[in-house]
Amino acid sequence: MIKLTGVFILSFAILAGSILSAQNLTSPQKNAVRSAESYLSLQGFSRDGLISQLSSPYGDGYSIADATAAVNSLSVDWNAQAIRSAKQYLEMMGFSCAGLINQLSSDAGDKYTKSQATFGAQGAGAC
Incomplete structure (x- = not known):
């Protein structure tokens, strides 16, 4: 039972950390997160490729800083x-x-x- 509780606490801590980092994002960064998640649902992307897509004037046009913050807030393998x-x-x-x-x-x-x-x-x- 203790082992299960430890796993639960660890999972909760990871989830809480993700929620906390998402709360610290600006509105444009939150929008960039939504765009990034949409791209990731369609095809594979590298970290740098996703930032480039989000910040490209031919892509989404987010600032590099907002695109980077958005991608850094995601948990991606x-x-x-x-x-x-x-x-x-x-x-x-x-x-x-x-x-x-x-x-x-x-x-x-x-x-x-x-x-x-x-x-x-x-x-x-x-x-």
Whole structure:
């Protein structure tokens, strides 16, 4: 019973921390959070790629500071996002392991870290 209570307390603390950080966001940052969550529901994004999408004048046009604060307030498994992105690429066309890692980690591509890109390519079965 104590173990279950400890898990409950830890879960509550994490949830409370998320709620608290969300309460500290400005209105534009809260709107950017909503946009970020919408993007994440559609496809895989890296942290930097999501910030770029939110702050791009061709995307949502949030300030870089607001986009960064919004993304930082989210709890996202970036490795899982990298796998998701890798799988999406492989559904569209063939990639070698190295080619997919380069696409995922490129500044002109998805902007994952090299480690995340490697994890994603491996997790998607390209390596």
